[in-house]
Amino acid sequence: PPRVLSGIQPTSESFHLGNYLGAVKQWAIMQDTHDSYFCVVDLHAITLDPPAPEVLRERTRVSVAQLLAAGLDPARCALFAQSHVPEHAQLSWVLECITGFGEAGRMTQFKDKSARSGTDSITVGLFTYPVLMAADILLYQADAVPVGEDQRQHLELTRNLAQRFNSRYGPTFTVPEAFIGKETAKIYDLQDPTVKMSKSLGEAGTINLLDDPAVLAKKIKRAVTDTGTEVRYDPAGKPGISNLLNILAATTDRGVEQVAGEFAGQGYGTLKGAVADAVVAFVEPFAARTRELLADPAEIDRVLAAGAARAREVAANTLAQAYDRVGFLAAA
Ligand code: ATP
Ligand code: MG
Numbered sequence: 001p002p003r004v005l006s007g008i009q010p011t012s013e014s015f016h017l018g019n020y021l022g023a024v025k026q027w028a029i030m031q032d033t034h035d036s037y038f039c040v041v042d043l044h045a046i047t048l049d050p051p052a053p054e055v056l057r058e059r060t061r062v063s064v065a066q067l068l069a070a071g072l073d074p075a076r077c078a079l080f081a082q083s084h085v086p087e088h089a090q091l092s093w094v095l096e097c098i099t100g101f102g103e104a105g106r107m108t109q110f111k112d113k114s115a116r117s118g119t120d121s122i123t124v125g126l127f128t129y130p131v132l133m134a135a136d137i138l139l140y141q142a143d144a145v146p147v148g149e150d151q152r153q154h155l156e157l158t159r160n161l162a163q164r165f166n167s168r169y170g171p172t173f174t175v176p177e178a179f180i181g182k183e184t185a186k187i188y189d190l191q192d193p194t195v196k197m198s199k200s201l202g203e204a205g206t207i208n209l210l211d212d213p214a215v216l217a218k219k220i221k222r223a224v225t226d227t228g229t230e231v232r233y234d235p236a237g238k239p240g241i242s243n244l245l246n247i248l249a250a251t252t253d254r255g256v257e258q259v260a261g262e263f264a265g266q267g268y269g270t271l272k273g274a275v276a277d278a279v280v281a282f283v284e285p286f287a288a289r290t291r292e293l294l295a296d297p298a299e300i301d302r303v304l305a306a307g308a309a310r311a312r313e314v315a316a317n318t319l320a321q322a323y324d325r326v327g328f329l330a331a332a
Helices: 017-031 052-067 087-096 102-106 108-116 124-138 147-169 213-221 240-252 254-261 270-292 297-326
Strands: 003-008 033-038 077-080 144-146 176-178
Touching: 003 017, 003 124, 003 270, 017 033, 017 052, 017 144, 017 240, 033 052, 052 077, 052 102, 052 270, 052 297, 087 124, 087 297, 102 124, 102 147, 108 124, 108 147, 124 147, 144 147, 144 270, 147 176, 147 297, 213 270, 240 254, 240 270, 254 270, 270 297
Parallel strands: 003 033, 003 144, 033 077, 144 176
Antiparallel strands: none
């Protein structure tokens, strides 16, 4: 079967609905059709505003619990922590040495994230983040990488690096394809429907999967809407309403046209009420299952250990090949 690799950062106390609809939901589907590798990318989580060590450890376990609650099954996929597989950092170095400085400087996520925080806190790690992400993917010879729309440019860089390495040193890496869904590939912030919902962005506009239901309902009712009064699916002209329609469609397993048709002629308030109900109904069992899993941290650690062992089999092999191609002597 084709191989799939994807990752998520343990950068907050909870995943948000964009992470789930844009990425994780797809992972759970793909584990039945693909040879699947999914990781919690903790190395990436210290690139910006590194959390206290005990907080990072906790967030990593919470991330794993959420992935299991979302339906990932350790028997059907390798689920691991990036830092448990040292080959990620090792391959990243080699890829950094074939990445242009200007090429890395064109990454819009770096520009966005560095513009948002103070210049003092911008690190080289944030700058080289996309190269580490390329290593994450290429180590597994992944054919497909299911991600949200915001990762398209990083995927393009990954493909370019794979092709460059292959043509310089001989065929080594599979050139991966981005697997990006449709309406849910970019869920927008409720407070600013022109920017994507983010773990590291404002709380008020983020639908966290582990939020209290009352908090969620309040966030949705306070969502910024558009001028006018009429519910219509029009992402360019009505970004706020269109975002809510996408969320409602995805959480009730319907098409967005169908949902838009149902609310045509109704007010914004009615739509928001329906979105709040649908999101709460979706999130409640998910959060309950996550808490159940978190009650047994030793089991989470066992899942990660088994996942890392499986991941290393593939990663070590690819790294050895890449090191050999570059001309590093094999260790005697
Ligand atoms: P951070 O702000 O720390 O970067 P994030 O919310 O962007 O957090 P990531 O861990 O960087 O989350 O990304 C995990 C996955 O979720 C990626 O595949 C990414 O494309 C996807 N994703 C992130 N935000 C959204 C969104 N708003 N809509 C759809 N998919 C998203
Ligand atoms: Mg991100």
